[in-house]
Amino acid sequence: MTVKLDEPEWSERAKYFNGKVVSQSEPFMKEGTYWGYQVRVAHSINEVFDECPFEGGYDLKIGDSHKGEDLSKVEFSEHKDFEHALIFFGGLEGIEGIVEEMEDNLKKSDVRDLFDMYINSCPERGCRTTSVRTEESVLISLGALMPQMRQNGLKNIIKGKKERLNKKKSDVKSTML
Numbered sequence: 001m002t003v004k005l006d007e008p009e010w011s012e013r014a015k016y017f018n019g020k021v022v023s024q025s026e027p028f029m030k031e032g033t034y035w036g037y038q039v040r041v042a043h044s045i046n047e048v049f050d051e052c053p054f055e056g057g058y059d060l061k062i063g064d065s066h067k068g069e070d071l072s073k074v075e076f077s078e079h080k081d082f083e084h085a086l087i088f089f090g091g092l093e094g095i096e097g098i099v100e101e102m103e104d105n106l107k108k109s110d111v112r113d114l115f116d117m118y119i120n121s122c123p124e125r126g127c128r129t130t131s132v133r134t135e136e137s138v139l140i141s142l143g144a145l146m147p148q149m150r151q152n153g154l155k156n157i158i159k160g161k162k163e164r165l166n167k168k169k170s171d172v173k174s175t176m177l
Contacts, residue, residue, distance in 0.1 A: 002024045002027065003020065004020055005017045006019055006020075024036075037138075045103055048086070049061075049114075052086075059082045059084055061085075061114065061117075062087045063111065063114065063115035064137060065119075065120065066122075067120070068120040069120060070119075071119045071121045074117055076117075076151070079116060079117070088114075088115065089137055089141070091134060092133075119141075121144045122137065122140050
């Protein structure tokens with residue numbers, strides 16, 4: 001839940017703050033501020049792509065696996081101006097383990113072809129197993145990916161979304177007149 005506080009500044013003396021619930025997208029749309037990520041449960045790999053909530057699907061699909069390419073060597077510049085990115089995390093056995101266990105019509109060797117980028121965001125794991133827990137991988141990956149995404153077009157997307165939002169507002173005003 002995202003709450004917009006009425007108080008303009010933080011005060012150590014204040015015990016309580018008043019505010020109102022706003023859309024989760026408001027901080028991003030108004031300020032361009034990163035406001036977390038969304039998680040969706042899918043029961044198969046096909047469902048991940050087929051039930052995309054965005055018209056036209058995801059225009060940047062990133063698979064994160066210990067078998068992916070070292071993130072520091074991945075070229076992001078060919079994926080500029082995306083609007084809807086998907087970052088897919090596997091479990092302890094990686095995305096390949098999910099395919100092996102759950103998918104009858106897909107081979108482990110085909111996993112890379114599902115994604116625009118197949119990365120390893122934590123190549124120097126420093127642990128006995130080849131995998132990092134998914135909850136750790138999410139934080140590591142988002143921390144490593146956000147600078148690359150910003151550098152390669154995310155600011156333009158924010159600007160474009162603000163322009164579209166302002167256009168919608170002006171369309172509503174002109175309709176009301």
